[in-house]
Amino acid sequence: MTPLFVATGDAVMRVAAGKAAPVLEEAGAQCVAVDARNPERILAGCREGGLFESEDGGTTWDAALPSSDVFSVAYSPADGAAYAGCEPSALWVRRNGDWEELSTLRELPSAPTWSFPPRPWTSHVRWIAPSPHEAGVVLAGIELGGLMRSADGGATWQDHRPGAQRDVHSLAWHPTETGRAYEAAGGGSAWSRDDGESWEGVDEGRDRHYTWALAIDPADPDCWFVSAAPGPFHAHGARPSAEAALYRWRGRGPWEEVDLGLPRPLQTMPYALAATNNGLVAALRDGSLFRSSDQGDSWRPVEADGLTSVRAMAA
Numbered sequence: 001m002t003p004l005f006v007a008t009g010d011a012v013m014r015v016a017a018g019k020a021a022p023v024l025e026e027a028g029a030q031c032v033a034v035d036a037r038n039p040e041r042i043l044a045g046c047r048e049g050g051l052f053e054s055e056d057g058g059t060t061w062d063a064a065l066p067s068s069d070v071f072s073v074a075y076s077p078a079d080g081a082a083y084a085g086c087e088p089s090a091l092w093v094r095r096n097g098d099w100e101e102l103s104t105l106r107e108l109p110s111a112p113t114w115s116f117p118p119r120p121w122t123s124h125v126r127w128i129a130p131s132p133h134e135a136g137v138v139l140a141g142i143e144l145g146g147l148m149r150s151a152d153g154g155a156t157w158q159d160h161r162p163g164a165q166r167d168v169h170s171l172a173w174h175p176t177e178t179g180r181a182y183e184a185a186g187g188g189s190a191w192s193r194d195d196g197e198s199w200e201g202v203d204e205g206r207d208r209h210y211t212w213a214l215a216i217d218p219a220d221p222d223c224w225f226v227s228a229a230p231g232p233f234h235a236h237g238a239r240p241s242a243e244a245a246l247y248r249w250r251g252r253g254p255w256e257e258v259d260l261g262l263p264r265p266l267q268t269m270p271y272a273l274a275a276t277n278n279g280l281v282a283a284l285r286d287g288s289l290f291r292s293s294d295q296g297d298s299w300r301p302v303e304a305d306g307l308t309s310v311r312a313m314a315a
Contacts, residue, residue: 001016001276001278001291001302002276002277002278002315003015003016003315004016004274004276004281004283004289004304004313004314004315005023005032005034005042005044005058005313005314005315006020006032006272006283006307006310006311006312006313007029007030007031007032007044007045007310007311007312007313008029008287008307008308008309008310008311009028009029009030009309009311010025010026010027010028010029011023011024011025011026011029012024012026012029012032012042012044012058013306013307014058015289015302015304015307018303018304018305019304019305019306020287020304020305020306020307021306023054023058023059023061024044024052024054024058024061026044026046026049026052027046027048027049028046028047028048028049029044029045029046029049029311030045030046030047030071030311030312031043031044031045031070031071031072031073031311031312032044032045032073032312032313032314033073033074033075033314034075034314034315035075035080035082036075036077036132037075037077037080038080039057040054040055040056040057041053041054041055041075042054042057042058042314043064043073043074043075043082043084044061044073045070045071045072045073045084045085046070047069047070047071047087048068048069049068049070050063050064050065050067050068050070051063051064051065051067051070051073051084052064053082064084064094064099065084065092065099067084067086067090067092069086069087069088069124070084070085070086071085071086071087071124071125071126071143072084072085072124072125072126072127072128073085073128074128074129074130075130076130076131076132076135076138077130077132077175078130078131078132078133078134078135079095079135081093081094081095081130081135081153082094082095083128083130083138084099084128085124085125085126085127085128085140086124086125087116087122087123087124087125088122088123088124089105089106089111089114089122089123089124089125089142089145090103090105090106090125091105091125091128091140091154093153093154095153102150102154102155102157104154104155104156104157105125105140105148105154105157108148108157108159109159110145110146110159110160111145113145114142114144114145114146115144115145116143116144117144117232123142123143123144123145124142124143125140125141125142125143126141126142126143126168126169127139127140127141127168127169127170127171128140128141128171129141129171129172129173129181131173131181131195131196132173132175133173133178133179134195135153136150136151136152136153137149137150137151137195137196138150138153138154139171139181139196140157141168141169141170141171141183141185142166142168143167143168143169144166144167144168144186145160145166145168146159146160146161146164146166146168147160147161147164147165147166147168147171147183147196147199148160148161149161149196149197158197161192161196161197161198161199162198162199163190163192163198163199163200163201164183164185164190164192164199165183165185165186165187165188165189165190165201166185166186166187167185167186167187168183168185169184169185169186169211169212169213169214170183170184170185170211170212170213170214170226171183171184171214172214172215172216172224173216174216174218174221175216175218176218176221177221178195179192179193179194179195180192180193180221181195181196182214182216182224183199183214184211184212184213184214184226184227185211186210186211186232187209187210188201188202188203188206188209188211189201189202189203189206189211189214189226190202191224202249202253202255203255204253204254204255205247205253205254205255205256206226206228206247206254206255208228208229208230208243208244208245209228210228210229210230210231210232210234210235211226211227211228212226212227212228212229212235212269212270212271213225213226213227213270213271213272213273213282214226214273215273215274215275215280216275217275217280217295218275220250220295222249222250222251222252223248223249223250223251223295224248224249225246225247225248225249225258225273225280225282225296226246226247226249226255227244227245227246227247227269227270227271227273227282228244228245228247229242229243229244229245229269230243234269235269236269237269237285241265241267242265242266242267242268242269242285243265243266244265244266244267244268244269244270245257245264245265245266246258246260246266246270246282246296248295248296250295258292258296258297258299259299260282260290260299261290261299261300261301266284268284268285268286268288269284269285270282270283270284270285271283271284271285271310271311271312271313272310272311272312272313273313274313274314274315275315276315278291278293279291279292279293279294280292280293280295280296281302281313281315282299283310283313284310285309285310286308286309286310287304287307287308287309287310288301289301289302289304289307290302
């Protein structure tokens with residue numbers, strides 16, 4: 001199976017051949033990205049620990065950014081640019097040289113209203129989604145503040161896009177269908193058909209609206225998956241059970257719950273989803289992994305000895 005890199009909260013683990021081995025042991029490890037153009041390049045972000053980058057598949061790492069609280073990382077599939085999102089909300093990019101802050105993001109009219117409910121005095125860039133089709137187009141999700149869009153690589157920004165959810169958790173682009181983008185958020189899910197300019201809510205058939213993880217079928221822009229729970233206290237462990245579900249949308253919908261082979265509702269939240277060369281992988285918060293090669297019709301466990309928690313995952 002395609003190797004996976006998993007941020008666990010205190011390390012980044014490489015999952016391959018049934019084993020999970022740490023490649024970076026750093027407190028607060030909570031986001032990870034692999035460069036689609038060069039899979040030896042990996043970014044890992046840590047709360048209160050900064051940003052780390054590897055150029056050799058995780059064998060060695062270098063500290064990469066002066067900011068200490070990194071909540072999101074991404075590589076652009078279009079031009080290889082590296083991005084990092086921080087708390088307080090700030091977005092950094094590195095194209096050919098040093099890291100630079102895309103400071104105009106913080107100058108948007110809505111910026112004074114951004115507030116993360118558990119820490120209402122601050123907010124963070126929860127997700128970064130550079131377009132795979134056009135290097136200048138970048139989406140940035142603020143938790144909690146909105147879905148922002150740039151058409152010039154972050155030099156300037158459009159404020160929260162119409163129709164999108166404001167409590168952004170995950171964003172994605174379809175790798176081959178131009179213009180198609182997707183969102184999972186605290187109030188539901190949405191998609192765009194015009195490069196992220198405008199969005200349409202997609203919630204029919206789902207009885208849980210706190211959506212978290214997101215993945216797209218690379219071969220079918222009308223097939224996508226989200227994980228969902230009744231609310232944040234269920235999803236993130238403040239309740240005994242997540243009462244969660246993994247949903248699939250195909251064609252014109254509606255959402256339908258898929259069966260991972262576990263008792264339902266799920267006791268543990270699916271925290272990360274990843275489309276790989278071998279199908280879709282779902283990672284639960286407790287470290288359990290499942291894979292489907294038939295658009296979620298059937299699933300089988302993925303052995304990952306040593307993996308006991310998941311915050312984020314990249315393939």
